[in-house]
Amino acid sequence: MFDLLTAKFEDLFYKIRNKGKLSPNDLDSALREIKLALLEADVNFKVVEEFIENVKAKATGEKILESLTPYQHVVKIVNEEIIRMLGSSSGGISFASRGPTIIMTVGLHGSGKTSSVIKLANFLKTKFQKKVSVVAADVYRPAAVLQLEDMAKNIDVDVYSENNSDPVSISVKGVELFKKSGSDVIIIDTAGRLHIDENMMNEIANIRNKT
Ligand SMILES: Nc1nc2c(ncn2[C@@H]2O[C@H](COP(=O)(O)OP(=O)(O)O)[C@@H](O)[C@H]2O)c(=O)[nH]1
Ligand SMILES: [Mg+2]
The missing domain is CATH 1.20.120.140 (SRP54, nucleotide-binding domain)
Known part of the structure; x- marks a missing residue:
């Protein structure tokens, strides 16, 4: 863009x-x-x-x-x-007061969501000493999960992924697991979507509401 x-x-x-x-x-x-x-x-x-x-x-x-x-x-x-x-001023990062901070990417295909997930994870890890984990919730684009896993390996961050499941239940399970294992920040990498795609918009609303 x-x-x-x-x-x-x-x-x-x-x-x-x-x-x-x-x-x-x-x-x-x-x-x-x-x-x-x-x-x-x-x-x-x-x-x-x-x-x-x-x-x-x-x-x-x-x-x-x-x-x-x-x-x-x-x-x-x-x-x-x-x-x-x-936005002319930078807002800083607000972490959840209780439990892990959960962040979800939202945006068009190819707009840099996955790259940003990794950059943000690395930033929070190195600058704030947070334990960061990511959830691979893009089940639509071929090799999206592999891409995330590959990049996460480089910065030594855990990834939760699942085959043959839907993004909502993957997100719910991933967040649950990382909560138990003591993550400070959990980032959910979602698939690209257009704001006019009703099914995909419902899906992302569900991920937000259930995690
Ligand atoms: N020029 C430029 N390219 C980027 C940037 N972030 C990501 N990309 C590239 O844009 C493409 C899509 O990025 P990706 O993170 O996979 O997007 P996603 O589909 O939203 O997850 C990849 O080829 C990235 O290397 C950026 O900040 N600048
Ligand atoms: Mg992506």
């Missing part, structure tokens, strides 16, 4: 880079391209609308700094809005 967005933004900014002055038309067509780029990258429609509104309001309302060209000004506003949209 970010690669695609980066390429689109670079392309767009290249087009307006050498303009001495940005006309309202230039701004409108730039905003339209930003909007399309965000939508193509599967950013939620409402989020995109708000983003574009904010950039537009700032671009037309703010006095252009004398040290900046119109191009740099638009880049600055887009940059500020992206930071604001993603």
Whole structure:
């Protein structure tokens, strides 16, 4: 997603880079391209609308700094809005006050869930000295379990997996087992899903409610 967005933004900014002055038309067509780029990258429609509104309001309302060209000004506003949209402060990690902290990944196919599980497990292990275990709940993608097991082995983290079972019962059993064995953090690696897939959304709600 970010690669695609980066390429689109670079392309767009290249087009307006050498303009001495940005006309309202230039701004409108730039905003339209930003909007399309965000939508193509599967950013939620409402989020995109708000983003574009904010950039537009700032671009037309703010006095252009004398040290900046119109191009740099638009880049600055887009940059500020992206930071604001993603959250400008880091929140820290809140661990459960009793029992293990249970974390579940949620996201599209190939969006980096499994890689993030491993990075997070390693981070919590080394920076917080937590005992971390992971549950392999992606039964849909071929070799997803193997991928997780392979990566987990490298950072010396235990994995719970099961053949021929469904993600909800795998998660329930995995969490139960790791609770007993004294894990501080249990991370459930789920399969990719689209928010419009009702069955898959019910499944993830079940995993959340039952673990
Ligand atoms: N460029 C880039 N690629 C990543 C990143 N995280 C994961 N990937 C790659 O994206 C692909 C999908 O990652 P994976 O963790 O398996 O995604 P999942 O399907 O959501 O579990 C793999 O080829 C990863 O190597 C990242 O932060 N940056
Ligand atoms: Mg995965």
